[in-house]
Amino acid sequence: MAAEAKKKRIVVVGGDAAGMSAASQVKRQRPDWEVVVLEQGDYVSYAACGMPYYVEGRIAELDELVEITPRAFREKRGIDLRLRHRAVAVDPGRRTVTCELAAGGREEIGYDDLLLATGARPLVPDQVTPGKRVLTINNLAEAQRVRQQATAAGVRRVAVIGGGLIGLEMSEAFATLGLATTLVHRREHLARLLAPAISSLVKEELQRQGVELCFGAALEGIESRADGVTVLAGGRRLEVDLVLLALGVVPNSELAAAAGLELGVRGAIVVDDHLRTSDPHIYAAGDCAQGRMLVDGRPIFTPLALKANREGMTAGLVMAGLEASCPGTLGTAIAKVFDLGIARTGLTLEEAAAAGFQPVQNLITTRSRARYYPGGGPVHVLVVADRRDGRVLGAQLAGPLDAVKRIDTFAVIIQQGLTLDQVLELDLAYAPPFSPVWDPVLLAARVTRKQL
């Protein structure tokens, strides 16, 4: 516990990963402080990343995605958790938050320090109105609706709009349910964060698994009728029963903007390493808060779960008066696309060039296990390094599901600024069921080094 400090009231807006991590951390450090969490919905602390697997049926009950119940937060952690309270205004001068209650009426709550953990929401184009057959998946209530619709009688065809990680995971979920699934994506390649070579492997896997690809097809409109939906994209008309919008997410920063806080990349709230906004008594953490790319210090919008959890914990410590900081992220991400695992961390070739590096990129294909040991498969490793000093700037992997978590090895390598020569000195683990003697990470470094 921290040294004694003036008793405060901390108010948190938003009850998912960042908000509840922060609230819990403040109470852990300052059990006698008052911590109020305002959550507009019915659920807190749920695993949003698990929602595709609920839709797919791999996870039977929605409740399984709830990490800690509201009751446990209230009774075990002593947090004043108020569900169905939607924060609608912040007054930084008077230090108050105004809420609208789902039950009706308004409340005004004063704070000593405020944390905005309002998250992000799916991007919905101007010409589209979500409805019964045009869905987004942004919280447990929406996940339930998607599951209900996807398994409803007469629903056979679905279009997923957007080839980001959520679009890929949802395509797998729908196809696994037996729906005829089309993935509509505006570019020829997937998310900018994946190199074209990795993107091609993902496209092959989707096709192998029966997902129809409609690529290079920008969304032009969605026409909803009682009995179906027409998707207009890239000059084509797609007749489906259901549409899932997965065009990326935007930060929920309207409250922050109205309170006069500084906004940054894509409207995310600007924070420093201690999660402080431009107001000395307001913090922000998680998907609504701007991140920083560790390699080049550039501000980024990177709504990822670990970032949200870590920032929540850190903001809680800082609000409780302790030393803590979040230096930034590498945008490390991993995803299952049917039987293919993909992962990425750090900069792409284009990002590295834009940041002033002189990047080279190299792709190798090797084995996930010893050549002769059964059950392995090809693993593709892409490395981006600086030609001048051999520093590793980014990496991407595609391969068997049990092979791609080694992106973490690259994450440490990049975060520590190691060169390819230093990578070659790493003592990584080898045994035939796990790896070739020269682990794919080492082999990629060996081969890429020759390109410098």
Add this chain to the structure above:
Amino acid sequence: MAAEAKKKRIVVVGGDAAGMSAASQVKRQRPDWEVVVLEQGDYVSYAACGMPYYVEGRIAELDELVEITPRAFREKRGIDLRLRHRAVAVDPGRRTVTCELAAGGREEIGYDDLLLATGARPLVPDQVTPGKRVLTINNLAEAQRVRQQATAAGVRRVAVIGGGLIGLEMSEAFATLGLATTLVHRREHLARLLAPAISSLVKEELQRQGVELCFGAALEGIESRADGVTVLAGGRRLEVDLVLLALGVVPNSELAAAAGLELGVRGAIVVDDHLRTSDPHIYAAGDCAQGRMLVDGRPIFTPLALKANREGMTAGLVMAGLEASCPGTLGTAIAKVFDLGIARTGLTLEEAAAAGFQPVQNLITTRSRARYYPGGGPVHVLVVADRRDGRVLGAQLAGPLDAVKRIDTFAVIIQQGLTLDQVLELDLAYAPPFSPVWDPVLLAARVTRKQL
């Protein structure tokens, strides 16, 4: 290719990982140099670590373990590879090696630079004589013999003597073949390199899979008869049909000793970072060469495949006149014990204390995947850190097979000297099929930090 240099003759003694890596590297850098490899057996460049899986029948043919054939080395790489040539003496003054040929006769070969890559051999206690029913497994010919004996008519019971990684892997191989398998080990816990808590998990898995454990039982003798073997250990008599000796290995350094080279830990040949022995024209690499623990600089004997391959490559570069070095190892190791994966890197608590650190040790148990995502399992993470500055000194893992390669993350952490606070800042990958939000590596750091 390297800048021009005086044409030399390089002689390599030993044709496995270190020797063939070195020979290949010299020819790659200096195609016009003469490279002679003297190998006493019939095989070169084979995957010794794959032998348990050949015995088990998971790998059908012995040839699958051969990475590159003698013919390919001769014809594609231009190496003068001489099989069945056993080096019996080195004269450092005259720079010659004397060989005994299996076909009869002797040869003397002059060298400009010599590499000793003589490997290691199984330790055989004085009171034991290997024979038809008392076997070791040190090369492909021996692996074939073990496989033949283990699958011979009438062979039902086998004793494995020694609970190191090879003993564990061979116990699994025999049990998988349906043999009643007893693992005899002199201590109550497994290899000193595994912490007791990890050792206990391994023992549980062995028992669960039907391997009988005879622990705390030092070997007292082995009585071989035509129809069986009696193992005397810890006051017990074990009647079996077959015995495998897996009491660890000793470096083949007799040639080096006779040539007057300096020997170190357990008789391994002392080398510097450039693989140079105490003689300016003799190098040593692989299992016969002494290693260095990166964390504390202490000389160690650590006969592992990656070390051998890397040292061979490095020795080849150095002999070819290029800049290259091997700074040392962490003794990183990983093994499959039935359905349990185990892995270790860096120092144990005892080693850390002996090296002058003030170590704390902490074991956590968490999940290999998101709690709600099927197919995961408990993963146990043990961290050794210095109490004074939080620097991570060692780590061990036990858990599902697809969970323990994350020992590599720890290997980079330890090799780079990161503290627990720095580990907590790492941006590791998360998605439900791969990890909890807080990866086991991060969670272990969080929890261990509280112990400082």
